[in-house]
Structures are given as C-alpha cells and as structure tokens.
Amino acid sequence: MLLNIRDATMASQVIQDIVTRHGKLNGLVNNAGGQFMSPASQLTSKGFSTVVDLNLNGTFNMCKAAFDGYMGEHGGQIVTIVAETRNGIPRAMHTGAARAGIINMTKTLAIEWGPYNGIRINCVAPGLIISSGMKNYHETMVDLLAHSHWMNPTSRYGTESEVSASVAFLLSPAASYINGVNLEVDGGSSLSKGNPEGDELKYNPEGSRHPVYVGWPEGVDNVHGIKQVDAPAKINELLEKYKAIGRSSKI
Ligand SMILES: CCC/C=C/C(=O)SCCNC(=O)CCNC(=O)[C@H](O)C(C)(C)COP(=O)([O-])OP(=O)([O-])OC[C@H]1O[C@@H](n2cnc3c(N)ncnc32)[C@H](O)[C@@H]1OP(=O)([O-])[O-]
Ligand SMILES: NC(=O)C1=CN([C@@H]2O[C@H](COP(=O)(O)OP(=O)(O)OC[C@H]3O[C@@H](n4cnc5c(N)ncnc54)[C@H](OP(=O)(O)O)[C@@H]3O)[C@@H](O)[C@H]2O)C=CC1
Incomplete structure (x- = not known):
C-alpha cells in the first residue's frame, strides 16, 4: 500500500483497507518522519512548514484516521517515534518543534481518547541510532x-x-x-x-x-x-x- 502520511485522505484510505482486509487494527506505530539539517538562521518558511507538515501533521493524520476508522469504537495502542528533544535540536529546530508538538499532542490524546474502549497512546524518543x-x-x-x-x-x-x-x-x-508518556531511548544523552x-x-x-x-x-x-x-x-x-x-x- 502506498501512503503519504501528509495526505489525510490517503491516511484514512490505508486504515480502511487494513481494517477491511484484517477485520481489526490492534496497533499503530508512527515511525515515518525526518528532516534536513539546517541552522535556523538559514531556514525558510517553506522549509520549516515542510518538516512540521511531515512530522506533526502527518502523525495527527494517522492518529485521527486510526481513531475514526477503528480505535474510537474498539480501542487500540498507538506509539509514535519522535526524537530526543529535551534541550532543543541545534540545526534541526523545525523537527524539534514538530516532535515537541507530537509529545504534547500525545498527552492530550491520552486524556481524551483513553476512555474510548481503552486506547493508549505513547511516544518513543530515540537519541542517535x-x-x-x-x-x-x-x-x-x-x-x-x-x-x-x-x-x-x-x-x-x-x-x-x-x-x-x-x-x-x-x-x-x-x-x-x-x-501519555514519552520514553527516551538515548543512553542518557538527553541528561x-x-x-x-x-x-x-x-x-x-x-x-x-x-x-x-x-x-x-x-x-x-x-x-x-x-x-x-x-x-x-x-x-x-x-x-x-x-x-x-x-x-x-x-x-
Ligand atoms: C535530528 C535528530 C536526529 C534525527 C535523525 C533522523 O531523523 S534520521 C532519519 C532521516 N530520514 C529522513 O529525514 C527521511 C525523511 N526526509 C524527507 O522525506 C525529506 O528530507 C523532507 C521531508 C525533509 C523534505 O522532503 P520534500 O520532498 O517534501 O521536500 P522538498 O525536497 O520538496 O523541499 C521542500 C522545501 O524544504 C526545504 N528543504 C528541503 N531540503 C532542504 C535542505 N537540504 N536544505 C535546506 N532546505 C531544504 C526547502 O525550503 C524546500 O523548498 P524549495 O526551496 O525546494 O522550494
Ligand atoms: N536514526 C536516528 O538517529 C533517529 C531517527 N529518528 C526518527 O526515527 C524514525 C525512523 O527513522 P530512520 O529509520 O532512522 O530513518 P529512515 O529515513 O530510514 O526512515 C524514515 C521513513 O519515513 C518514511 N517517510 C518519510 N516521509 C514519508 C511520508 N510523507 N509518508 C510516508 N512515509 C514517509 C520513509 O519512507 P521512504 O523510505 O519510502 O521514503 C522512511 O521509511 C523517523 O521518524 C526519524 O526521524 C529520531 C531520532 C533519531
């Protein structure tokens, strides 16, 4: 299945296809993401938006599609891969901002969606892998x-x-x-x-x-x-x- 997570319609379609084919959707792992490296002083508005669109909007699209297409009614587990952002990410401010947004979105969704038949949603924040x-x-x-x-x-x-x-x-x-947690998997580098x-x-x-x-x-x-x-x-x-x-x- 082809999927561009930046496209909300495509995200819904892929979730629907999975549910049709398998009859259920137990878990969603949002792993897709990334960025280019650039000092903030040289970052354009388009470059910033591109990275936020991929990581933050893309993750929202997938979570919402999973909720609407199955988990809102049946529950399920969601894990999103972010990045270790504790002290910002020099040369990747766009991705740091987007990932911090995902971590906060996850906390809110944990509270709002927890009651829906047992949805759990968490993040994993890798250091350098x-x-x-x-x-x-x-x-x-x-x-x-x-x-x-x-x-x-x-x-x-x-x-x-x-x-x-x-x-x-x-x-x-x-x-x-x-x-609603963010689990840092970074060997302690963020500390x-x-x-x-x-x-x-x-x-x-x-x-x-x-x-x-x-x-x-x-x-x-x-x-x-x-x-x-x-x-x-x-x-x-x-x-x-x-x-x-x-x-x-x-x-
Ligand atoms: C950091 C923490 C540790 C993390 C490690 C990892 O994540 S490892 C995993 C690593 N894996 C990945 O990162 C994989 C995922 N990465 C990707 O899919 C892509 O790199 C992307 C989403 C960041 C951009 O994809 P796309 O096709 O949507 O974008 P596009 O090419 O059409 O450009 C749109 C605009 O963005 C701007 N801009 C773009 N590049 C540069 C640059 N080098 N320089 C400066 N600016 C750049 C530019 O404004 C451009 O517009 P323009 O000026 O052309 O009109
Ligand atoms: N490696 C590291 O040190 C770290 C990685 N991370 C994060 O971990 C995750 C996995 O990265 P990693 O395996 O290292 O790197 P990769 O570049 O190998 O993986 C990124 C994946 O995202 C997919 N992807 C990118 N844009 C889209 C899109 N619009 N729609 C659907 N899929 C898309 C790519 O698909 P395709 O191959 O088809 O382009 C690719 O499979 C990413 O979110 C990354 O930012 C976070 C911190 C550190």
Missing part, C-alpha cells in the same frame, strides 16, 4: 558521527533493535497502565552536559562497556542476529564494534 536514516546524511556528517559516537553516557549510539524493543513493550499488555571531564564524569572514547542489543526479532537467544543495517559502511563498522563489546564484556 545506527539506522537506515543515516544514509540520508552527507558524507562529512557520517564521518563526524562515526568519530563522535562515544560522546554519550553509554559511549555508543543506539540500535534499531533497542528502539523496536521499546515500541513492542509499549504496544504490549505489559504496558497496559502506561499512557548529559557537553563532554564531561574528571573522575566519574568522563565519556569513554576507548569504547563502550554497554552490551548492545541487535537481536530483534530473533530475541534474547540470538542477540547478534542482525548482520548489518541499511546505512553507510562507517556506521555498520560501529555496529560490529558494539557487538564485540557483548562478546568480550567483563561486566
């Missing part, structure tokens, strides 16, 4: 990302599996009393301040000590099941490095 998204970046940006990956309290980036696992949890009955120095306060350029999870959907018995990601080679090299931590971890 080794993902297919990184192939959208310019080579110089990829180089920078590959060199600075340790500047995080866990001294590494996250994986698609680690984000997916959070989404699966929020969709599941195990999260049945969690409604950190610059590049801290000194005992107990230093990032670790030599490498992470946090075993990585890249097993989805194979699960815990095969935590290194995913061979590589649809991302530039330098980014996949990081993934290999992270897998080795798990194998050699002294912790």
